Amino acid sequence: MLFPYYRKRGSRKPNQIKLKAVSLQVDTYFAQLRPIHFQVNKLNRWKQTQQRILRLNKWGILIIQPMQKNRSSVFSNYFDEQDSKLGQILYYFCYDNIQEIQIVNSQIFHLLYLNGEQHTYQHQFALLITEEISSRCSVWDARYMSLMEFTKRPYLSLLFTKNEQMEEQKQQEKGKKKEKEKEKQQNEKQKQKEKEQQQQQQQNEKQQKKEKIRRNQKLIAKQSFEAVFLRKNIRRRRSQNSENRQSTPKKERSNQKPWRSPKKNRKNIKTKKQQQQKEKQQQQKKEKQQQQQQQQQNQKQQKKEKEEQQKTEKETEKDNNNQNDQNQEKDQINTQNNHNNNEKVQEKETEKDQNQGNENKEETEKEKDDEKKKEILKLRKKLRRKKQIRLLRNYKQNFKRLQFINCTYQISIEKSNIDSTILRLLVDEIIFKPEQDILEKVTYFTQNFQKITSNSELIYTNITKFIAGLQNKIIKEHIKELNFLPPKKYNKSRSNELIIKIIKKRTEQVLLIPVYDKIINLISKTTVKEQKKINKSLKKLRPIITQDLAFIPKQLQTSTNWKAAIRNLPKFIEERMPSKQLKIISETGDMITQTVKNGNLDEKLLNADNFIFIYFFILIKSNIPNLEAHLVYLENLAAEEQLNDKEGFFFTSIRAAVDLLKDFANKDPIIENNVLNSSSNSNPNSNSNSNSNSNSDSNSNTNSDPNSNKNKN
Amino acid sequence: MKKQKVVLLGKGRVGKTSIFKRFLQNEFHDNEVTTIQPQYLEKQVKVNTEKVTLSIWDTAGQERFRGLNPLFYRNSKAAIMVYDITDQESLDSLEDWLAELKNQVGHKIVLMIVGNKSDLKKKRQVSIEDAENLAKKVGAQHFCVSAKTGENIDEMFHELAKRVMKFVKENKTPLNTTKSRRNFALVNEDVETKKKKKKNNDGCC
Numbered sequence: 001m002l003f004p005y006y007r008k009r010g011s012r013k014p015n016q017i018k019l020k021a022v023s024l025q026v027d028t029y030f031a032q033l034r035p036i037h038f039q040v041n042k043l044n045r046w047k048q049t050q051q052r053i054l055r056l057n058k059w060g061i062l063i064i065q066p067m068q069k070n071r072s073s074v075f076s077n078y079f080d081e082q083d084s085k086l087g088q089i090l091y092y093f094c095y096d097n098i099q100e101i102q103i104v105n106s107q108i109f110h111l112l113y114l115n116g117e118q119h120t121y122q123h124q125f126a127l128l129i130t131e132e133i134s135s136r137c138s139v140w141d142a143r144y145m146s147l148m149e150f151t152k153r154p155y156l157s158l159l160f161t162k163n164e165q166m167e168e169q170k171q172q173e174k175g176k177k178k179e180k181e182k183e184k185q186q187n188e189k190q191k192q193k194e195k196e197q198q199q200q201q202q203q204n205e206k207q208q209k210k211e212k213i214r215r216n217q218k219l220i221a222k223q224s225f226e227a228v229f230l231r232k233n234i235r236r237r238r239s240q241n242s243e244n245r246q247s248t249p250k251k252e253r254s255n256q257k258p259w260r261s262p263k264k265n266r267k268n269i270k271t272k273k274q275q276q277q278k279e280k281q282q283q284q285k286k287e288k289q290q291q292q293q294q295q296q297q298n299q300k301q302q303k304k305e306k307e308e309q310q311k312t313e314k315e316t317e318k319d320n321n322n323q324n325d326q327n328q329e330k331d332q333i334n335t336q337n338n339h340n341n342n343e344k345v346q347e348k349e350t351e352k353d354q355n356q357g358n359e360n361k362e363e364t365e366k367e368k369d370d371e372k373k374k375e376i377l378k379l380r381k382k383l384r385r386k387k388q389i390r391l392l393r394n395y396k397q398n399f400k401r402l403q404f405i406n407c408t409y410q411i412s413i414e415k416s417n418i419d420s421t422i423l424r425l426l427v428d429e430i431i432f433k434p435e436q437d438i439l440e441k442v443t444y445f446t447q448n449f450q451k452i453t454s455n456s457e458l459i460y461t462n463i464t465k466f467i468a469g470l471q472n473k474i475i476k477e478h479i480k481e482l483n484f485l486p487p488k489k490y491n492k493s494r495s496n497e498l499i500i501k502i503i504k505k506r507t508e509q510v511l512l513i514p515v516y517d518k519i520i521n522l523i524s525k526t527t528v529k530e531q532k533k534i535n536k537s538l539k540k541l542r543p544i545i546t547q548d549l550a551f552i553p554k555q556l557q558t559s560t561n562w563k564a565a566i567r568n569l570p571k572f573i574e575e576r577m578p579s580k581q582l583k584i585i586s587e588t589g590d591m592i593t594q595t596v597k598n599g600n601l602d603e604k605l606l607n608a609d610n611f612i613f614i615y616f617f618i619l620i621k622s623n624i625p626n627l628e629a630h631l632v633y634l635e636n637l638a639a640e641e642q643l644n645d646k647e648g649f650f651f652t653s654i655r656a657a658v659d660l661l662k663d664f665a666n667k668d669p670i671i672e673n674n675v676l677n678s679s680s681n682s683n684p685n686s687n688s689n690s691n692s693n694s695n696s697d698s699n700s701n702t703n704s705d706p707n708s709n710k711n712k713n
Numbered sequence: 714m715k716k717q718k719v720v721l722l723g724k725g726r727v728g729k730t731s732i733f734k735r736f737l738q739n740e741f742h743d744n745e746v747t748t749i750q751p752q753y754l755e756k757q758v759k760v761n762t763e764k765v766t767l768s769i770w771d772t773a774g775q776e777r778f779r780g781l782n783p784l785f786y787r788n789s790k791a792a793i794m795v796y797d798i799t800d801q802e803s804l805d806s807l808e809d810w811l812a813e814l815k816n817q818v819g820h821k822i823v824l825m826i827v828g829n830k831s832d833l834k835k836k837r838q839v840s841i842e843d844a845e846n847l848a849k850k851v852g853a854q855h856f857c858v859s860a861k862t863g864e865n866i867d868e869m870f871h872e873l874a875k876r877v878m879k880f881v882k883e884n885k886t887p888l889n890t891t892k893s894r895r896n897f898a899l900v901n902e903d904v905e906t907k908k909k910k911k912k913n914n915d916g917c918c
Binding site (some may be wrong): 017038422607608609611612640643645646649652653656659660 | 715716726729730733753755768770771772773774775778780781784785788828905
């Protein structure tokens with residue numbers, strides 16, 4: 001056997017796939033094979049074994065052992081039931097691994113061994129794989145080669161050879177790499193030079209400082225010497241004068257003038273001081289002028305350098321090889337110029353130092369350093385600002401676009417739903433691009449709303465069609481972009497639901513909000529009669545219900561959060577999006593049912609029957625204007641999914657309560673109130689006063705109620 | 714799968730809410746309760762490998778609200794019609810309810826006729842044959858159930874979920890919106906399969 005199977009007894013597990021990879025040396029060319037076995041239990045580990053083979057030898061032979069049937073494989077048609085898994089494996093192999101092999105090694109001789117001689121479609125399969133590989137990998141030419149002659153066994157071999165294009169590409173890549181390396185080296189050299197220059201400058205500065213200190217010491221010594229000399233002279237003369245005084249009489253002394261230093265000396269001292277001051281002033285002026293000149297020169301040099309750099313960058317893109325040399329020359333010239341300039345500046349400075357005071361220079365240097373630091377800080381700030389501006393621009397553009405449509409666009413970031421809000425923002429960025437036709441469609445809708453809703457019977461259908469069309473368009477145009485959104489917390493399916501929800505909401509927002517008033521006006525014209533009925537019944541019922549709430553059980557009256565619900569319900573008119581309106585309605589529903597959830601109220605009291613009455617009461621108390629029109633708006637333009645949801649349940653119960661209200665318009669309220677009371681009392685579960693009766697009734701009639709049994713026990 | 718709306722119908726005091734609450738109280742495996750309201754329940758039921766979320770709406774049984782009930786039938790995929798086995802009238806009234814339902818929804822709906830209070834066998838007035846005949850006539854499935862003991866409640870809802878799933882798969886409407894969703898899902902599947910492949914390749918020994 002050339003390829004003995006490596007199989008341990010009992011190692012095969014029912015749901016695992018086994019692969020066997022054998023690497024061979026080609027020099028021996030099938031005559032002397034040295035198989036090295038890698039047993040792999042899972043497809044996950046296939047990649048590593050492959051790499052191992054490639055590390056060991058440049059040539060590889062792959063043997064795959066089929067296990068189970070799997071319908072999903074493309075090649076399953078070419079195989080028997082047993083071999084279908086093999087097809088899948090090869091499918092994986094073709095799609096994922098080939099491209100990686102070509103990067104790792106340039107000369108690979110892959111042989112695929114198909115299991116056993118039973119195989120009937122082997123040749124076809126081999127051809128198919130070769131076609132697949134050649135189509136997938138443009139770099140490689142896959143050729144089918146039968147090894148029946150060599151091995152007398154049904155092997156399938158695939159020979160991979162390099163294309164010329166690939167070689168060219170590789171050469172180009174190598175050239176690019178070399179260029180990059182050269183550039184790096186040049187940069188390093190420049191950095192070294194700069195460092196050397198800095199070191200030299202530092203040394204020079206140190207030397208200059210030392211010289212300054214020496215000079216100062218000399219000057220101080222001179223000044224001290226002169227002072228001592230003058231004092232000695234003064235003492236001598238004083239002593240002489242004292243001797244003369246002793247010798248001369250008083251009259252003569254009175255005629256004599258007191259001793260003063262000679263005029264020449266005095267004049268010399270004054271002139272020296274004045275000269276020193278004048279010299280200092282002149283030096284300062286000169287220094288200032290020189291500094292200004294230096295700054296101007298430096299600025300010019302910097303500008304020139306920048307321009308040169310820009311030019312060089314542009315030129316490097318065109319012709320890298322030629323320009324590198326030129327850049328080198330330029331850099332050399334620049335460096336030379338810089339050197340010269342620096343040398344000149346240094347010479348000048350040394351001359352100045354010799355002529356001028358040392359203190360001023362230190363100050364100027366400090367000022368320069370400060371200026372440089374400030375410039376660096378400014379540049380950093382600018383970079384930060386640019387980044388921030390880029391981020392903000394995207395959001396601002398969206399904001400402007402939406403402002404253009406006159407809709408309120410507010411992003412409320414809740415702590416619990418940060419991921420969903422990020423998703424929302426990303427979806428917005430994708431949808432509302434200025435280049436797309438979506439905004440055009442929206443503007444068309446807003447401008448031609450009267451035409452669209454010209455048929456009073458087809459108002460809702462036209463609007464819903466438009467909304468659905470826009471949603472479809474958005475999804476069709478942006479499927480690829482939306483698919484690659486990052487679902488951080490959620491599964492892919494959950495994130496898809498979220499994305500679809502967001503798209504729906506946004507389309508509602510964009511289309512319905514600007515036209516909301518017009519739609520409501522249209523609807524209110526058609527629902528005038530029904531609104532009148534509601535108003536009539538409200539007028540009738542309001543005084544009765546405020547006095548007496550007998551038709552609602554007393555426990556419900558006290559426990560449910562009436563006031564909060566009455567305050568909250570009218571808010572749904574303020575919102576313009578149907579989804580938000582439904583949300584508010586569900587919130588009110590939650591307020592009513594919250595007492596049951598908390599365990600403050602018995603569940604029996606809040607029946608489906610009572611629930612409509614509670615809404616009935618809240619509607620009468622809340623006094624919502626133009627209620628019918630808003631309900632019709634919601635009924636027709638809210639999303640179907642929402643209407644089938646919890647929000648929809650609360651909405652339908654409100655709708656039922658309104659219908660109940662309408663019935664009261666043509667009836668006597670007092671009688672109806674009595675009827676309501678009787679109906680509520682007839683329900684034993686809802687009557688708080690007749691608990692004992694209710695229990696007995698429930699036991700007799702509705703034994704099936706589990707709660708009643710609990711009470712009984 | 715999307716949420717499927719189910720409506721509970723029947724005469725007053727038949728035991729609709731008690732069935733509703735029994736289904737809520739039973740904690741059989743693999744089912745998850747998402748939202749609970751006194752008249753509204755969302756529960757996930759597992760059928761073989763797939764999951765269906767049933768949003769069950771309890772309706773008012775009193776006769777004065779009978780005119781309002783059609784509002785609750787809108788877009789419902791299934792209806793559980795409850796009668797009391799100790800009350801013949803409750804079974805007779807089901808036909809009226811059915812007529813109302815079909816006026817509102819049409820013939821495309823999954824129907825279950827459920828006889829409650831099966832624990833009260835001595836007081837039984839409605840024969841099983843009558844109920845089953847009605848079920849056959851209407852194209853519904855019949856179940857005898859006791860909300861008190863919990864007999865057949867889970868089985869009934871499980872069967873309902875099964876039938877709803879089958880019904881939804883058979884009657885997929887080719888609306889514009891659904892088409893787009895399908896496309897979207899298909900693309901996502903492709904992306905997911907690619908990811909799986911990557912994961913398989915990235916694993917270690």
